[in-house]
Amino acid sequence: MTPLDFVVSLALISVAAGILGSLVGLGGGVVIVPVLTLLYHVDIRLAIGASIVSVIATSSGAAAAYVRERMTNLRAGMFLEIATTTGALSGAYLTTVLPTRFLFIVFGVVLAYSSFATFRRRHTDEPLTVSNDRIANYFDLHGSYYDPAVKREIAYKVVGTTPGLALMYLAGLVSALLGIGSGALKVPAMDSAMHLPMKVSSATSNFMIGVTAAASAGVYFIRGQIDPIIAAPVAAGVLLGATFGARVLGRVASKTVRIVFVVVLVVISLEMLQKGILP
């Protein structure tokens, strides 16, 4: 396969990764890393570097549309970034201390549980109308969005900012340590712990993952993990896919987004367990 064939085929796969990633609020690393390592036999270090590029591309590409359409909860997202960036920064220092295999198993189990928790909420998607959460009230993190699928404005209140912050710290830590799973913990944190509507959770996670990834991108660049011939088709393809995917989210039902997310989460969880048990 010549370099041109490689660039064109990888760009096409990246479009699909961008659509999926923007729809469920994940970075698309779940598609990019296995494709690069298993299909193209690319070194895992370079594959992880490409996955960071894919996360930032998904986030910026989709968030531009989501923020404009008010699907993103801007204030909640920016508030929770305190925890994700701090987590990402501490993760960069813990890499050498903690055994990676053990971490894969722990987070594989955590994600398996969150996929179950997210699935269980599929019938109880009613937004909250009152909140006694002092932090949420002080920073005014509540919001509303127009849902084109049901054709009406949906107002919602936010609760559980403390467990939300804790989970977001963990999310930042995981993405810095393992290079995957940056959005996998963010969506359940907002959906299950903070009771944001599913579509808002997905769009807000999308908004946030770019910042979490940017916090560790500098390290990947200096370590020489961002190979231009891999990064170029991934960035271009994912941006195109994410821009298209962002147009779809509004129109599909919340329940569909939830089910797609649960399926992807189960796959990531199995991927992590496999890496921990059979290295």
Add this chain to the structure above:
Amino acid sequence: MERRVRNAELAISLVLRVGVLVSVAVIAAGLGLMFAHHGEYLPIRGHYSYRELTSRSTQFPHSFKSLGHSLARGEGRGVIVLGVFILILTPVLRVAVGVVTFLYEKDLPMALVTLYVLVVLVGSFFLAGA
């Protein structure tokens, strides 16, 4: 209040769109340049494998110094790295715009929150040794 939130949303959405468009344009130009300089990368000319460009020993810029040298020589791969760098900086710029917008709206708690995020982000780049 509602109108103010709308201003922040539009400003942030604009920053993200401009960042994305500029980075895609630079990356595309870099790819074009790379293939224009290296006829052996194209299917018509021969048997050069992509594996030579994606192995552990592949050389490409991964510091500001080597990126500068590569750009000075007009290499396509340098231009691609520059485009990827613009993409990486887009979320950072988005946070910076957030700080300014919240200050402008006199929303001090949120301005401090976004300022903290910005400091951690910029700090992470310096700690990386860039």
